[in-house]
Amino acid sequence: MNTQMVRTTVYLPADLVALAKMNALSTGNTLTGLVKEGLEEKLEIKPKRKKKMVLKTYKLGNPNYVFRRADAYE
Amino acid sequence: MFSDGQMRMNKKNEWVGIDTNILVYFLNEESVYHTKAKVFIDRLQRGEIKGIVSWQNLSELYAIVTDSKRFPRPMTTKQAIEVTKQFLGNGSVNIIVPVANTKEIFFNLVLAIKPKAQQIHDIFLASTLRPLHFGHLKQSQYPIISY
Helix, strand or coil: CCCCCCCCCCCHHHHHHHHHHHHHHHHHCCCHHHHHHHHHHCCCCCCCCCCCCCCCECCCCCCCCCCCCHHCCC | CCCCCCCCCCCCCEEEEECCCHEEEEEEEECCHHHHHHHHHHHHCCCCCCCCCCCHHHHHHHHCCCCCCCCCCCHHHHHHHHHHHHHHCCEEEEEEECCCHHHHHHHHHHHCCCCCCCHHHHHHHHHHHHHHHCCCCCCCCCCCCCC
């Protein structure tokens, strides 16, 4: 594939662009990178690479604790 | 967790707003709600659904899980940051921030609902999520915001 970069214009919903920019910022990516990855994935140019989310859990105690938002602001 | 005890799954390829309670219950494996929260988080981990959180959710999570008034064995700062990074790390969860029309939504919701005192934080969260159509405000004590 020719990997030369070209400038193009697409029309997207403003909210989608805002969300994409936020995602790019939070993941150290760029909007261009995100669009490129999305197109590559959609067009199956590259195999989907996805890190598995691994989350630790903890034994914090107080099993009956029910979250109230106000608790976070006391 | 869910007002009627039901797990709400969005249509395929839609984003689901994840409220703080889900994360708190998931992280505390001793919580009586842990199993229910885990079902949801497992779907995120498998990439079956994608989630949205606000910075408000993440700061609330930190405030709760590191608070010795809430838990006898609270998480340390390092643990809380590590788990938050893991949560955001694989692209299954995105952060949403207030946008230009959040202000109007916020004022409209406040006038319509007339929250008292700290209920305002629920309104702010709903205002943040609403512009992108991730959900509607559910008038329940522990809402998950989703369509």
